[in-house]
Amino acid sequence: MRMLTLTEARLLLREPVALFWGLAMPMVLLAVMGWSASSIGGVPLAAVYEPIVIAFISVVFGVQGIPVQVAAYRERRILRRLATTPAGPARVIGAQLIVSLTVVLAATAGVLAVGLLIGAVAPTARTAGAAGTVLFFPLMYFAGLWTPQLSATARHIGQFTPLGAAVQALRDSMAGAWPHPATLGVLGGCAIACAVIAARVFRWD
Amino acid sequence: MTAIEVDHLSKRFGAKVAVDDVSFAVAEGEIFGLLGRNGAGKSTTVDCVAGLRAPDHGRIRVAGLDPRRDRGELRHLLGVQLQESGLPDKLTVAEVMRLYASFYRHPADTDGLLATLDLTEKRNTRYRRLSGGQKQRLSIALALVGRPRVAILDELSTGLDPVARRDTWAIVTRIRNQGVTILLVTHFMAEAERLCDRVAILDAGRIAAIGTPAELGRPTLEDAFVALTSRRPS
Numbered sequence: 001m002r003m004l005t006l007t008e009a010r011l012l013l014r015e016p017v018a019l020f021w022g023l024a025m026p027m028v029l030l031a032v033m034g035w036s037a038s039s040i041g042g043v044p045l046a047a048v049y050e051p052i053v054i055a056f057i058s059v060v061f062g063v064q065g066i067p068v069q070v071a072a073y074r075e076r077r078i079l080r081r082l083a084t085t086p087a088g089p090a091r092v093i094g095a096q097l098i099v100s101l102t103v104v105l106a107a108t109a110g111v112l113a114v115g116l117l118i119g120a121v122a123p124t125a126r127t128a129g130a131a132g133t134v135l136f137f138p139l140m141y142f143a144g145l146w147t148p149q150l151s152a153t154a155r156h157i158g159q160f161t162p163l164g165a166a167v168q169a170l171r172d173s174m175a176g177a178w179p180h181p182a183t184l185g186v187l188g189g190c191a192i193a194c195a196v197i198a199a200r201v202f203r204w205d
Numbered sequence: 206m207t208a209i210e211v212d213h214l215s216k217r218f219g220a221k222v223a224v225d226d227v228s229f230a231v232a233e234g235e236i237f238g239l240l241g242r243n244g245a246g247k248s249t250t251v252d253c254v255a256g257l258r259a260p261d262h263g264r265i266r267v268a269g270l271d272p273r274r275d276r277g278e279l280r281h282l283l284g285v286q287l288q289e290s291g292l293p294d295k296l297t298v299a300e301v302m303r304l305y306a307s308f309y310r311h312p313a314d315t316d317g318l319l320a321t322l323d324l325t326e327k328r329n330t331r332y333r334r335l336s337g338g339q340k341q342r343l344s345i346a347l348a349l350v351g352r353p354r355v356a357i358l359d360e361l362s363t364g365l366d367p368v369a370r371r372d373t374w375a376i377v378t379r380i381r382n383q384g385v386t387i388l389l390v391t392h393f394m395a396e397a398e399r400l401c402d403r404v405a406i407l408d409a410g411r412i413a414a415i416g417t418p419a420e421l422g423r424p425t426l427e428d429a430f431v432a433l434t435s436r437r438p439s
Contacts, residue, residue, distance in 0.1 A: 003307035007300065014295040073293075081290035084255055085308045085351070086280035
């Protein structure tokens with residue numbers, strides 16, 4: 001199961017089109033919304049689009065990614081070959097699920113971290129939009145969206161940002177290793193910390 | 206001990222009878238050839254032996270196991286190289302080998318196997334970039350990576366140039382010398398004559414003849430094959 005999952009992750013990372021639609025496109029979309037100062041009914045555009053982007057990522061992997069991938073395996077007789085091994089359908093499907101879930105969760109964690117921080121501290125819609133932009137770009141920078149080859153220092157800092165950790169975890173998988181526990185720790189820790197801080201500093205008015 | 210037993214196997218697809226009352230037995234350590242023209246029922250027979258299709262009638266045992274009922278256990282003992290099967294284009298030879306090795310309880314040493322099949326220098330090449338002969342050799346390597354007791358090799362040398370074909374024959378002989386029983390599906394008579402201890406000739410889903418290539422081949426196996434399987438217009 002582990003090898004199958006790593007192999008699926010590897011194949012996904014070698015599929016630039018899938019990665020673009022699944023990850024880069026939604027992030028760019030959100031970034032554009034973040035720049036925009038306009039709002040709908042007093043809610044900043046970025047905040048309006050946040051759940052949409054999360055849903056978008058899930059849908060890209062769920063409705064388009066997984067079924068097309070598995071059907072292509074069937075069509076190209078890759079499943080027929082696997083059928084003669086002890087791999088079993090549960091492992092084949094499980095590996096697909098784990099890989100897609102990891103990517104969706106990692107991406108969602110990044111998007112949500114932005115959302116929590118914007119929502120909790122911004123007094124007005126306008127500042128929320130600005131704060132979103134200010135937080136968004138460094139986060140995505142450390143994820144390597146604009147410059148995939150980060151300097152050692154930037155990578156070191158990046159490990160402690162949610163998207164940087166998510167990308168690091170995926171890179172580990174790609175290199176044939178389990179994600180470093182620290183990266184998963186950063187992801188989990190960030191989610192908890194963001195939620196706690198958001199609750200503590202939450203403003204009613 | 207008998208490695209493969211097929212007793213009165215029948216399989217039909219709708220109105221078409223693909224396999225009709227086929228019986229044969231393969232002894233342990235034997236290379237057994239399944240010959241026949243296109244559509245004679247070779248692949249359907251092999252699919253039933255490999256547990257990929259359920260027979261309509263008949264009984265099959267591979268290393269004493271029922272290919273359908275004991276599917277899970279059989280997968281560890283049986284290596285299959287199918288004519289129609291593929292691999293992801295973007296995986297390298299070494300990655301595919303490691304992946305397939307991970308499925309088995311006691312896998313072979315993948316580096317050693319790649320060396321045996323002359324693929325060592327291609328280990329970091331992606332599947333898509335391999336030549337036909339290299340793909341075929343990788344396919345054989347994958348059939349052997351679980352250290353099977355029985356191997357099915359379907360249309361082993363189709364599409365290979367004569368040199369690559371000879372190389373593949375040498376590999377098959379080497380595998381047998383390691384004690385693996387081989388069911389070889391082919392329509393190259395020279396291949397069957399060279400490799401097989403015994404052959405069965407299938408015609409229209411039935412066994413037309415069974416025996417050693419020397420017994421059947423009068424004057425050559427190919428002559429016997431043509432005499433048994435060609436249908437003249439009446």
